[in-house]
Amino acid sequence: TSGYAGSDYFCDRVNETTKLKELLLNGNNVVLMSPRRIGKTGLLYHCFNQPEIKENCYTFIIDIYATKNIEDLIFEMGRSIVRTLKPKGHKAIEKFLEVVSALRPGVTFDVMGNATWSLGIDKPLSPEFALEQIFEYINQSDKHCLIAIDEFQQITYYPEKNVEAILRTYIQQCTNANFVFSGSERHLLSEMFNSPARPFFSSTSTLPLSILPLEKYAEFVDRHFTKAEKNIPYDIIALLYERFEGVTWYMQKVFNQLYMTMQEGEVCTPNMLDQTINEIINSYSSNYADLLYQLTSRQKQLLIAINREGKARELTSSRFIKKHHLSTASTIQVALKSLMEKQLITHNLGEYEVYDKFMSLWINKNY
DSSP: OOSOOOGGGOOOOHHHHHHHHHHHHTTOOEEEEOOTTSSHHHHHHHHHTSHHHHTTEEEEEEEOTTOOSHHHHHHHHHHHHHHHHGGGOHHHHHHHHHHOTTEEEEEEEOTTOOEEEEEEEOTTSOHHHHHHHHHHHHHHOSSEEEEEEETGGGGGGSSOTTHHHHHHHHHHHOTTEEEEEEESOHHHHHHHHHOTTSTTTTOSEEEEOOOOOHHHHHHHHHHHHHHTTOBOOHHHHHHHHHHTTTOHHHHHHHHHHHHHHOOTTOBOOHHHHHHHHHHHHHHTHHHHHHHHHTSOHHHHHHHHHHHHHSSBOOTTSHHHHHHTTOOOHHHHHHHHHHHHHTTSEEEETTEEEESOHHHHHHHHHHO
């Protein structure tokens, strides 16, 4: 249910893997767009695990979802490079730190006394200088580098105003690497790469990622259950697929729990499926209650209203306001902005919905 567990536990994506691999090996930078939790990061690991890439390239996957500024970005890039170099021994890491002198290694200790190796930026030096050195190291590498920056749209939230332009300059000059800019906020990525006014305009190929076809996913699930002599009828798989709109992570979570609880020779029923979903939702119950407690009353009202609609449109219309007994259009806009920033709500093609589908079911059950 988390991470990449190898090709045997990777479902389909044959065409997407081939396309991404071909684009990268033929010198293209790629934008990989998809909603969250349908396997975008898994595809990156699977692609980078292909023999043609694994044997001929160094690969780095840098998740910047939690970064807040350019210093955080540089830290994550440095940490990812060090993590990849670690199996190659101390000399490889020492060489990296020689080139990237702006990054200062340090050791910290947790409450148990365990040592953790970390990186920081030498304060007299600017973050831009550290970034320049990282790209210099990449350019000096003895193998071609493939670098995926996951949740790339996060840089649009940084307080520094010229991050896009700085990165575009270094990436353009980096002849020894190709990049995947992966992200889940489609409108932000589209704006970054399709607007003539933005630095990354017309600099990449685009690979959109959609949900897995039901037939492929059903075949994958059935194979693993059958191997363990457990029976999962196609109708059950189709029912869950429809309930979670084909979003892989939620289906994986439910099937993982079913696989764990079912006995050899047992056949899954709709009742067992519902019971498993309820158990999962209940396990998250206190988390969801805490999240709602932290919202203002107007934010909470709007969240519940959007959830009741399923996919809500025209949130400031008189119809929506009257139907859900909300306040004015201006207060809705303020509440919506906050819910979007907290990433409790997603927005796609004019439709708003609760981001976490388990949370959506929990709200339905309790409100």
